[in-house]
Amino acid sequence: MNYKKRLSLLMLLDSMIVLGSVYASYFILHPYFQIFTAKTLLVSSVSLFVAHHVLANIFHLYKKAWEYASVGELWAIFKSVTLSIIITALIQLGFFQDIYFRTLFIAWVLHILLIGGSRYVWVVLRNAYFKKQDVTDYKRTLIIGAGSAGTMIARQLKTNHESKLYPVAFVDDDVKKHKLEIMGLPVLGGKEVIQEAVKHFNIDYIIIAIPSLKINQLKEIYNECAQTEAKTQSMPKIEDIMLGKVSVNQFKDVKVEDLLGREPVELDHEGILEKIGDKVILVTGAGGSIGSEICRQICKFNPSKIVLLGHGENSIYTIDMELRQIYEEKIEIVPAIADIQDRDRIFEVMDTHRPDIVYHAAAHKHVPLMEYNPREAVKNNIFGTKNVAEAADTFKVSTMVLISSDKAVNPTNVMGATKRFAEMLIQNLDKHSNTKFVSVRFGNVLGSRGSVIPLFKKQIQQGGPITVTHPDMTRYFMTIPEASRLVIQAGVLANGKEIFVLDMGEPVKILDLAKNLIKLSGYTIEEIGIEFNGIRPGEKMYEELLDKAEINTKQIFPKIYIGKAVLLEHSILQYFMEEFKNMNNHDIKEKLFDIIINTDAVYEEYYKV
Incomplete structure (x- = not known):
C-alpha cells in the first residue's frame, strides 16, 4: 500500500x-x-x-x-x-x-x-x-540472554517470516527472571540448564545474545553449548547494528579467537600518542599478518607519515588501499616495495623518509620450510635484520623494534635460531648507537598466515580429517590485534637492549584447539576426524618465552615483561656472517646452533641459574 x-x-x-x-x-x-x-x-x-x-x-x-x-x-x-x-x-x-x-x-x-x-x-x-504455522520447517532456537538484546532477537525471529529460526525458550543467569515468560517464551534457568534444555525442547540452534559478555563467561557458556549437538552462534555487536553494518538477525559463528582471546589491556594512549603522533613511522613486512595490523594500530595515533615497506607488491597494495580509504587526508601513506636483503635499497628508503621509529616485522617464519632452506632463513632473518638495523643507526632513527618469536628461546629449529641471532645482533648494535634497539617476543598469533587455524579450517571444508602432530603438542596463542597493540606499547617503553616478552596466557593444546574448531564449524569430531602425523622437522613439543638465563624478568606494564638481556661478543656474530657465504646448508645449521648453544652455556654459568 x-x-x-x-x-x-x-x-x-x-x-x-x-x-x-x-x-x-x-x-x-x-x-x-x-x-x-x-x-x-x-x-x-x-x-x-x-x-x-x-x-x-x-x-x-x-x-x-x-x-x-x-x-x-x-x-x-x-x-x-x-x-x-x-x-x-x-x-x-x-x-x-x-x-x-x-x-x-x-x-x-x-x-x-x-x-x-x-x-x-x-x-x-x-x-x-x-506467523510461522508449520514450525517443523524451522530450527528450534534457544536464546541465551533474556535481556534487551535477547528480547530484540526473539521479536525479530518471531516477526521475520524470512528467518528459518523459531525461538522456543530463553536461558539467563538472572534468577529474578527464572520461571517467568518474556515475549511468550519461558526463561528456563541459568547456563547450567543448557544441555537439559536442548534435549527437552529438541533445540537445533543456540544464539548467544549477551553483548557485554566477558571472554571467560563466553568460554563457560560455549563449553556448555559444545556438549550438545545444537549449532551455536552469537548476535552481532551492538555498534555494528547501530552503524547499519549488519542486521539484528545476521548471527555470526563463535570463533576460536573468541575463546582463546583475553580481556583487552588498557594501553598508555597518551604515552603512545606522544611517541608516535606527528612522527614518521616505517614498518617492514607491512603486508604480512602482524605487519599490516601494526600499521592499522599505528594510524590510530596520527603519525605524520607511515612507510609501508614490503617485498610482495600485492600485500603492500592491499594494506596501502585499506589505510588510504580511512586516513588519506590525515596521514601521508607511502608504499615502498623493497627486499630487506637489498642493503642499498633499505638505506635508500631510510635516507629518503628519515623515520623516527622502525617496526621490523619482515621475516621468514615458517618453521618446516626454513629447515629445508636454512640459507634463505639466514639471509632474510639475520642479514635482512642487520641491513634494517644499520640503516636505522646510520640515519639516526630514535627506536627500532624487532618482532621476534618464542621460538628464539632454546631454539630447536633454524627459524628460531635465526631470530635469536637477530636479537643478539641488535643488542650489540645498541651498545654503540644512539638508536634504541629492542626486541619483542611472543608466540603464535591466531589467524596469521602461518597459524594452524587456516590449515584446520581448510581441512574441515574438505571434509577432514584434521591433522595434528602430537596429542600433547602445546602452543601459546594471542590474537593479531592484541599482539600488535602490545608491540606498539613495548616500543614506547624502550630504553635500549631490552627483550620484551608478552604475556601469552596459558598454553593451549593443539588437539583441544582442533576439537573446538570442529564443533564451532557445526560438525562432530566423529564426522571430521583427527589424525596424528608426527612432529615435523624443527618443531618442539612445547614453546618457551624465556630461557634459563633470562628468567629474572620484571613486569613493566600489564602483559609486558622485560627479560634479562643475553649479550654475545660481536666478533662471534661477525665471524659467522663473514663465513656464511662459504658454508653449505649442513654447515649453516651446525654453526648457527653452536653459537646459540654456547651462548646459553656461558650465560647460564654467569647468572648461576
Whole structure:
C-alpha cells in the first residue's frame, strides 16, 4: 500500500472514530435529547474533529509504521487525544460558558480505545499473517540472554517470516527472571540448564545474545553449548547494528579467537600518542599478518607519515588501499616495495623518509620450510635484520623494534635460531648507537598466515580429517590485534637492549584447539576426524618465552615483561656472517646452533641459574 492511499484510509478511519465518539458519548448520557441542543453537539463535533487532525499531524500519527508499534506510539496517541479533548473543552467554554465534563470524559475514553485499537490491530494482523504455522520447517532456537538484546532477537525471529529460526525458550543467569515468560517464551534457568534444555525442547540452534559478555563467561557458556549437538552462534555487536553494518538477525559463528582471546589491556594512549603522533613511522613486512595490523594500530595515533615497506607488491597494495580509504587526508601513506636483503635499497628508503621509529616485522617464519632452506632463513632473518638495523643507526632513527618469536628461546629449529641471532645482533648494535634497539617476543598469533587455524579450517571444508602432530603438542596463542597493540606499547617503553616478552596466557593444546574448531564449524569430531602425523622437522613439543638465563624478568606494564638481556661478543656474530657465504646448508645449521648453544652455556654459568 502506497503512502497516499494509506494516509487517506487512516484519516477517514480517524474521522469516523472522532465523530462516532462524540455522538456515542452524547447518546449514552442523554438518550432522550433533554439537555443538549443540536448547536452544542455540532460545535463539540467540529472542534474535536479539527483538533484531532491537527494534533495527529503534529505527533506524526499518520507517519508511524503501526505494524511495529510499541509504547512510544501509544504515548503519542495519548497525548494527541488528550490535548484534542482539552481544546474542545476550551471551545465549549467559549461558546456556552460551560464545559460538559462527563460527555468529554466518555468521548476521551472512547477516542483512546478506538484510535489505539485501530492502530494495534495492524500488529495483530501482521503477526497473524507472518506467523510461522508449520514450525517443523524451522530450527528450534534457544536464546541465551533474556535481556534487551535477547528480547530484540526473539521479536525479530518471531516477526521475520524470512528467518528459518523459531525461538522456543530463553536461558539467563538472572534468577529474578527464572520461571517467568518474556515475549511468550519461558526463561528456563541459568547456563547450567543448557544441555537439559536442548534435549527437552529438541533445540537445533543456540544464539548467544549477551553483548557485554566477558571472554571467560563466553568460554563457560560455549563449553556448555559444545556438549550438545545444537549449532551455536552469537548476535552481532551492538555498534555494528547501530552503524547499519549488519542486521539484528545476521548471527555470526563463535570463533576460536573468541575463546582463546583475553580481556583487552588498557594501553598508555597518551604515552603512545606522544611517541608516535606527528612522527614518521616505517614498518617492514607491512603486508604480512602482524605487519599490516601494526600499521592499522599505528594510524590510530596520527603519525605524520607511515612507510609501508614490503617485498610482495600485492600485500603492500592491499594494506596501502585499506589505510588510504580511512586516513588519506590525515596521514601521508607511502608504499615502498623493497627486499630487506637489498642493503642499498633499505638505506635508500631510510635516507629518503628519515623515520623516527622502525617496526621490523619482515621475516621468514615458517618453521618446516626454513629447515629445508636454512640459507634463505639466514639471509632474510639475520642479514635482512642487520641491513634494517644499520640503516636505522646510520640515519639516526630514535627506536627500532624487532618482532621476534618464542621460538628464539632454546631454539630447536633454524627459524628460531635465526631470530635469536637477530636479537643478539641488535643488542650489540645498541651498545654503540644512539638508536634504541629492542626486541619483542611472543608466540603464535591466531589467524596469521602461518597459524594452524587456516590449515584446520581448510581441512574441515574438505571434509577432514584434521591433522595434528602430537596429542600433547602445546602452543601459546594471542590474537593479531592484541599482539600488535602490545608491540606498539613495548616500543614506547624502550630504553635500549631490552627483550620484551608478552604475556601469552596459558598454553593451549593443539588437539583441544582442533576439537573446538570442529564443533564451532557445526560438525562432530566423529564426522571430521583427527589424525596424528608426527612432529615435523624443527618443531618442539612445547614453546618457551624465556630461557634459563633470562628468567629474572620484571613486569613493566600489564602483559609486558622485560627479560634479562643475553649479550654475545660481536666478533662471534661477525665471524659467522663473514663465513656464511662459504658454508653449505649442513654447515649453516651446525654453526648457527653452536653459537646459540654456547651462548646459553656461558650465560647460564654467569647468572648461576
